[in-house]
Amino acid sequence: MKKCTDRSDGREILTGVLCWIVYFSIYPGRLNFSAGMSEMLETGCWEKGQLGSVAAAFYLAYGIGQYPSGLLGDRISPKWMIGAGVCGSALINALFPAAGTIMWMQGLWFLNGLFQALVWPPMVRLVTGMTSAERSVKVILFLSLSSPAGMLCTYLVNALLLGRGNWRAGFFLAGIWLAGVTVLWFLSLSWLERRMERQGGEIRKCMVRYKAERTTTGSAVMPHAAVSSGLVCLTAAAFIHGILKDGLTTWIPACLTVKFAIQPSFSVLLTMVLPVVNLCGIPAAQTVNRRFFQNEAATGAFCYLLSVGCFLCMLGGGGNSLYGTVVIFAIVTSMMTAVNTLLVSLVPLHFGKVGRVATVSGILNAVTYLGSAAASVLFGYTMEYAGWRETQLIWCVCAAAGGLCCACAAGNWKRNRENMDG
Numbered sequence: 001m002k003k004c005t006d007r008s009d010g011r012e013i014l015t016g017v018l019c020w021i022v023y024f025s026i027y028p029g030r031l032n033f034s035a036g037m038s039e040m041l042e043t044g045c046w047e048k049g050q051l052g053s054v055a056a057a058f059y060l061a062y063g064i065g066q067y068p069s070g071l072l073g074d075r076i077s078p079k080w081m082i083g084a085g086v087c088g089s090a091l092i093n094a095l096f097p098a099a100g101t102i103m104w105m106q107g108l109w110f111l112n113g114l115f116q117a118l119v120w121p122p123m124v125r126l127v128t129g130m131t132s133a134e135r136s137v138k139v140i141l142f143l144s145l146s147s148p149a150g151m152l153c154t155y156l157v158n159a160l161l162l163g164r165g166n167w168r169a170g171f172f173l174a175g176i177w178l179a180g181v182t183v184l185w186f187l188s189l190s191w192l193e194r195r196m197e198r199q200g201g202e203i204r205k206c207m208v209r210y211k212a213e214r215t216t217t218g219s220a221v222m223p224h225a226a227v228s229s230g231l232v233c234l235t236a237a238a239f240i241h242g243i244l245k246d247g248l249t250t251w252i253p254a255c256l257t258v259k260f261a262i263q264p265s266f267s268v269l270l271t272m273v274l275p276v277v278n279l280c281g282i283p284a285a286q287t288v289n290r291r292f293f294q295n296e297a298a299t300g301a302f303c304y305l306l307s308v309g310c311f312l313c314m315l316g317g318g319g320n321s322l323y324g325t326v327v328i329f330a331i332v333t334s335m336m337t338a339v340n341t342l343l344v345s346l347v348p349l350h351f352g353k354v355g356r357v358a359t360v361s362g363i364l365n366a367v368t369y370l371g372s373a374a375a376s377v378l379f380g381y382t383m384e385y386a387g388w389r390e391t392q393l394i395w396c397v398c399a400a401a402g403g404l405c406c407a408c409a410a411g412n413w414k415r416n417r418e419n420m421d422g
Contacts, residue, residue: 011130012135015126015131016127016131016138016139016143018184018185018189018192019127019143020142020143021181022119022123023120023123023143023150024146025150025177025178025181026085026116026119027150027154028153028173028174028178029090029177029178030058030089030113030116031150031151031155031249032158032174033054033055033096034251034253035162035271036158036162036170037250037254038162038253038257038267038268039167040167049377049381050102052250052251052379052381053102053106054102054106056374056377057105057107058109058112059113059242059369059370059373059375060110061109061117062114062116063113063117063365063369063370063372063373064113064117065116065118066117066362066363067359067363067366068362069081069121069122069358070121070358070359070360070361070362071362073122073124073359073361078122078123078125078126079189081119081122082119082123082126082185083182084115085116085117085118086181088111088112088115088118089112089116090179090181091175092108092109092112092175093112093171093174093175094171094175097168113369120365121358123143124140124358125357127139128357137346137349140346141286141341143345144282144337144345147340148274148275148276148278148281148282149275151249151275151278154170155268155271155272156272158170158268159265159268161173162264230408230416231347231409231413232409233405233406233408234297234364234405235363235367236367236405237304237402237406237409238343238364238368240398240399240405241339241371242367242369242370242371242372243371243374243378243398244332244398244402245333245339245372246372247371247372247378248336248375248395249333253267253268253271256270256271256322260322260325270322271326273330277333278333280334281333281334281335281336282337284334284338285341285342286341288302289342289346294414295410295414296342297407297410297413298406299338299342300339300402303336303342304335304399304400306331306335307332307399307402308396308400310331310335311392311396311399312396313328315392315393344361344364347364378394379391
């Protein structure tokens with residue numbers, strides 16, 4: 001896919017910053033439930049399995065919504081899809097504290113997942129359409145930083161709120177914030193579109209060219225590319241990384257509270273270490289991939305191998321210490337952030353030649369969050385009925401399986417991604 005060359009670096013930077021703000025902002029609208037879960041358990045009104053099912057409802061909806069979002073993202077305006085997603089999430093967050101039963105919580109959080117699924121695939125298409133080929137990779141990596149930054153902000157704010165025993169305030173605050181971001185998105189992108197159209201209509205020309213290339217080449221080439229490139233194995237690896245990445249993120253505060261008998265607000269404060277360390281996973285993934293492997297699949301296998309080592313250390317006694325457990329969680333979630341950068345952010349960019357960037361991004365994001373949905377329920381019931389050690393063993397097996405999937409894909413991916421890049 002040919003890129004539309006923007007004559008102003010400032011406009012490309014503005015596009016990246018605006019997308020970063022939007023993607024950063026959806027994290028307070030999803031992780032506030034995880035941050036408040038330990039306090040919700042302390043009330044005695046709900047059990048681990050019940051709250052795990054609410055988290056699973058979000059991830060299930062988010063995963064289901066990713067593929068159609070990717071298909072639509074290659075066909076209709078990203079501005080309206082992203083705006084609708086952020087606005088809908090704002091409304092659901094504002095309504096969530098009024099849900100008094102698990103069934104209502106599940107329903108609202110399921111809708112939140114569907115709305116938030118409208119954001120990422122069209123955003124990838126918007127970036128690749130509005131920035132140059134070289135800068136699109138930098139912008140996507142820049143957007144990856146919004147995930148741990150959003151996590152850090154969410155846990156910090158909710159830790160302060162939980163200190164006063166008020167988990168509901170986190171949802172109200174997220175709803176207000178997301179509503180403001182919705183207004184910012186529409187006003188800023190509309191202004192950017194008008195300015196670019198006055199100087200040659202770059203956005204419109206780029207989207208027309210993208211659509212033409214997708215129509216003429218995508219349908220014929222995409223199935224073959226998916227098989228020959230190793231995308232099928234990478235999709236399995238993405239599913240497993242979703243189990244670990246979001247499964248751990250959902251349950252870490254509750255795990256620390258229950259296992260080490262600490263206050264919910266303190267467990268959330270400790271969890272804030274994770275996104276700070278996770279920030280290192282994104283540049284580390286890109287650096288290791290560029291300097292050593294030059295192969296996203298092989299780099300992913302390396303990250304999974306490190307995670308296996310951490311889980312073995314936890315099983316060997318490292319998980320008996322509060323701070324040792326936090327360190328291990330920090331390393332593993334950093335490795336999963338790196339895998340997310342490799343598989344969900346970088347791999348789809350190689351499908352630009354066949355006009356399927358948003359579609360592949362949607363597929364990989366979909367299976368990631370289907371894995372997250374499975375983990376939210378699985379880990380809740382495992383910790384409730386089996387025990388801490390059995391849960392750790394499941395984590396270790398998952399990491400080993402993910403590494404195996406990446407290793408199986410490495411050869412085909414290395415041979416074929418250059419051909420797809422053109």
